[in-house]
Amino acid sequence: METLSIILLCVFIPVTVLLSICLLCIHSYWKRKWKSITKENDIEAKGDIKIGNQSKENVKHTLRRGPSHQDPTFVADEKLGGRKKKQKKKSKATKRSIDVENQDGAKQIRVEESKLFEFDPPIGNKNLGNTCFFNSSLQALYFTKFFEDALSLLKVSAPNFQNLKLTKSVLELLEKKNVNHTQELRSVLNAVRNINNQFGRGTQEDSYELLNTLLGGILDELQNGDRTCKPIDVDSGVNGISLKNLFTGIFITIYVYDSCNDVEVDFEEFTTLSIPIADNIDQNFKKLPHRGLQTISSEDPRFDIEKGLAVLTQIEDYEESDLPCRVCNIEGTGKAYRRMLVFTPPPVLVIHIDRFKMNDFNRLTKNAQRLKYPRIFNMAKFCSVANTELSTNSLNYELYAVVVHSGALGGGHYYAYVNTTRMHDVEKWQEHLKRSPLDLEKLKSNVEEFLRKRHEFQDDSGQTEVCKVKDSWFYVSDESVCSASVDEVISHKDAYILFYEVH
Template sequence: MVMGAAGSKLEKVLGDQFPEGERYFGLENFGNTCYCNSVLQALYFCIPFREQLLDYYANNKNLGDAEENLLMCLADLFSQISSQKKKTGVIAPKRFVYRVKKQNEIFRGYMHQDAHEFLNFLLNELVDILEKESNALKSPPEALSPSEKISNGPSHPVMNGVRKEPIVTWVHKNFQGILTNETRCLCCETVTARDEMFFDLSLDIEQNSSITSCLKNFCSTETLNAEDKFFCDKCCSLQEAQKRMKIKKPPHILVIHLKRFKYMEQLGRYKKLSYRVVFPMELKLNTAEDADSEYILFAVVVHVGSGPNHGHYVSLVKSHNHWLMFDDDNIEMIDESTVQTFFGSSQEYPGNTDHGYILFYECLGGKS
């Protein structure tokens, strides 16, 4: 295949240091599928997720009536990569891409697609499949009401007037965190708190900033007044209030999406922000309990190009203390210092258009 030379070059570079049992395989691009390939590589090198997906595959691959769904297609692809005899090469994720396009018309055409939108779709789809499987094991199909049968999302059915606990799948265990949305009425001081689940944090970005400052802004206090007043249940009226977000429970895998595409009213279209946003190799996340969770960067999905409707995606991955760049079917080793070249540009008209877009951090110190 095309990448034979690049693959063997990588083997030569790593030599005796080639990690035992690891596989580095590029993914073929079917015209516009770099958005999919870059996210798949980041997920493949998310080791807890990969291991659980391969376990799932081992337990389900022999089920005769196993439905051809997105979860099985992904598990099959990861299994193909991990069981290759060769250490490096290229795989065509044809079955998986076909399933994605069949499942979601957004990804059917040949337009440039958004990697973050794809990641969201994929994780939610996996959760839906796992929840349905779990519900099917708990109750025979005839016991389900028609509304439960067609429910297509995290359902929380009520049994005998008691709300059943939502199902926690291994996808949740890896990626789900909890935010608390707190609103304090400035008249009676009552605090209303609402929990929200998240699989990733989408952060607004500013020029010459850092992930830490973006997270601080995300959690900063905002005053609701004038037309934005808050209806306080205790005062039974609209009141001025203060609102803030807190990270109540951090996820084991923290996915940060930098909002690099902004709608410009004056232009009537989206524009890419090439702002320089520093993302550290190690990140401390301050949580609601004021305890610091420590994270280490292991993957970055990079958007290459000057606008939202065209361009390319590659992924940078840390594996066994080496950094690699996966560009569809091509893989090369890079220095850790090279990762900094993807922070963005401090100039308004950058020469370099390769910018970090989705960051993947893993929590140190075991599963949270």
């Protein structure tokens, strides 16, 4: 009996151990299998989550680049909360595919691979003592495309850059405008005061005069230093940034004579346009005594600033005895006609509204009349047909900044509106920024010959479809900054300087 018990124990124990081992192995195997199945189910379930209208294959792409959305408002939402890393550059051009609308908002169209130009939100400027006239103009320059890039190029290309006091101080301000930049702000003001001592003495001055002094001072420094800008590559895809080409346009003044039918032209550069407030314009501006005086488009001016530009570019007539022909030197008995038009418009078009007028007591006062100015308008109405490289489609301009003066002539306050989000047509900007220096004497001869031979020109009138993206406007008054609506900006009753750019 004892022997049988021992035999059973010897058999039972190994079998029990073996079965236990087998059960443990089976348990372990199914445990691992269950975890694998559960994990696969979780992954599959998470993959079914959609962002907007995107499937699981697009999730990683979306998190990296942002949603491929048809509503342009996603740009603002992304800028406010969707970016963990703040942009280091003041602007960035990215490729987008978005829905945009035409100027009248009549229909939606699709723009594939458009260029969206974005700036960081504005930072205010400290008032250094009645310097709102200075701060407001600077805000417009902060948000001018490629202004900082053109100055940065000079820093690396001009051996005498350290001697360009105004240019150097403006670039240092632009590089630090998003941090505490009071010292740089004061340096720019001091550099401007060295050119015109009326600025920086603690009194309220004219913002338009300040702007002309600043831009003119920079261009004079470059000209006196005999330096030119060299091409560089920037992230917007625009090469060859010339600071002069950015702001400088060319006027053509055309003279025609009844008696000899001669044509004479002169050229003059400009950086800003000052227009009058025109209640009425001469409706005979289309009755051209010579087709060489024609503009690219013969459309009627619609907005108040277009009426001001029409007055600036209207035909003037004289007796030939008062304005004899300088080509043949014959003193005729007919009429001589003169017209100043835009021959080459700049990519950045600055329009000053002349609000000065004489009152009944023969004193200079401010004209507070409200003017209508468009968000987008076409310069073809004011450009000469003598420039055969221009067309209506290349002359659309979009508003991106407004300097406002509130108050009377002897006092008041300046502030600015700026737009930080705009569409960017690379091809149009390249045409302007890559423009070579013109031989004006040779151009003068060629244009005169062209106008003498041809007296009929094709009218390039016609509305062009203009697209826009949802923009981001800000109100900036010294250090105070807040968002603004486009309705608040357009046709402001105290608008003083308008900043347009090629659209």
